[in-house]
Amino acid sequence: MTSLLDRYRLMARMRAFEDACAEGIRSGELRGELHLAQGQEGIAAGMVDALRPDDWMVSNHRPHLHAIAKGVPLFPLMAEIYEKAVGLAGGKGGHLHLFDPDHRFSTTGIVGSSLPVALGHAYAARLQETDDVAIGITGDGGTNTGQFHETLNMAAIWSLPLVVLVENNEYAISVPASEVIAPPGIAGRAAAYGAWGRRVNGIDVEAFAAAFDEAVAHARSGAGPALLEATCHRFRGHYEGDPDVYRSPAAHAEMAATGDPILIARARLLERAEADESSLDRILREATIEMADLLESVRAAPAPDPANALTDVFARAEP
């Protein structure tokens, strides 16, 4: 089992990774809406024990940390985010569309559309009689799409090994979940499908890891789908550049003070005397250096050749 110290390191690296991504927006190297998951590291870092290389993961528009959790190598990952020729898709997908079939990872930028795709992976696992599971990830906003219901219903009637993981960061852009989700909340909907359902505090990496382990074990056992709702905060705006008018400075300060999975893990490590301040600081520093080096090598990589814009539409080059 991954130790809390290791999870702390992983979360620190995840945060530094996304800091390095954000630099591209500030410098103008990256265009478009870059969605960072800072504040949600507890969820991604809590997934690593339960996941196996053969499991499938389908992420949404906030995909970078999920990709790291799934084992996607950092260099081609960041290179794709920076739209480089050596990126996962040679710069065609960009930060919003990350595909790594080798690591059974994919994304969609269309809210809700991740879930039926994960359902397909779960169906395939059943057909192939493996005990692989599929993880479909959505935000709270995505649970209001029809695809959420359709997916869970099908997974339940066919007892498919699907985990629907909902990152409930309270907002869909500016719209609070409390105003657009009818009681009894998200996890409570599992009952409607006779599925396993639970709500867990996603900023507590250990609590999340335990719940995720259980959800995956349930799906892997053949007992049908699991619906895991993890509460968390999104520290940044919806995307880099979002004026974030719907949250007050006080709400931000509160989030930073009490809602940071890294700080919570840190306090616990100190309390249990599993690490001291200086070693924890060193971990943060090392993460920053690692990602700065990574960014430097990504920046040195060439942009895609314009001629490649026309390839890959079909399996074979057009006659």
Next chain:
Amino acid sequence: MTLRANANLSELIAQTMEMEMERDPRTLLIGEDVGYSGGTFGASRRLFRRFGEWRVRDTPISEMGFTGMAVGLAMSGWRPIVEIMFTDFFGVCLEQIYNAVAKNRYMSGGRVAMPITIRAAGGAIGVAAQHSQTLWGMLAHLPGLKVVAPSNPYDYRGMLAAAIEDDDPVVVIEHKGVYLEKISDFALGTTIPEGRYTVPIGQAAVVRPGGDLTIATLSTMVERSLAAAGILAAEGIEAEIVDLRSVVPLDHETVVASVARTGRLLVVDEDYQSFGLSGELVSRTVEALGPSGVRGLRRLAEPDVPIPAAKSLEDEVIPSVAAIARVARELVA
């Protein structure tokens, strides 16, 4: 209502909806983030405070549900404006759009009206395949929908007002690249009258006269074509530019009249090339003038590939000023 001197396009759009909602109390706006936050690009600012949550509704991410809701609202006598944040998301509500919004009048023998305006942001600004499409060709293929894509502030106001006033469903495709552009920075249509006005849907405009070739285009490609025409003029080639303004109805008469004079047609389209606007316009022109009535025809559209993320790749597939000038030159040569 006057606009601030340095107002941007999104402000003009918000103010247009405000005027229309004030004029007609049956008009309402529904969509994601249109209310409290005032719209993704600020294109519905102030409306929530002004009209309240029952007329400016922040919805869940349930496009199929709320587009269908607009159908029921329209049948109950309301005039909904539905915002589908990006055109790319039409996929999740297309059922309601093409089977109800577009067909109910016809299927009811004309007895049911669908006064629905669907606003959506289209076009490429570096957000890759799932967030860069315009899709007006796809929508135009469906009988029963009017499809407009303005190019300048004057038309953005006048055509949106006309769409809201229209008793038929109108899809207005705004371009994400220009929401934050200052009105005074556009090449055309920068003078906005104080009072309400409409621009009729289905009338193209000749925005630059010229005798050597006709460039027919719309939305932001109008400005790019004007820039290309400037380059060409310096080389002695005079391009006439027709801003189509709407895809349905498609004012091919204006284009045909122009090509009858210039003899050559170039269609510039920020949409996929095949089975779309460019082919439609070329065939209507040939049908009208006969194969011998035209000396040359070219299309410059997206080369039937999804829009890539990287700038170097995106530039390759979205018509650029240089590409427009190059193809125009080849056509005239």
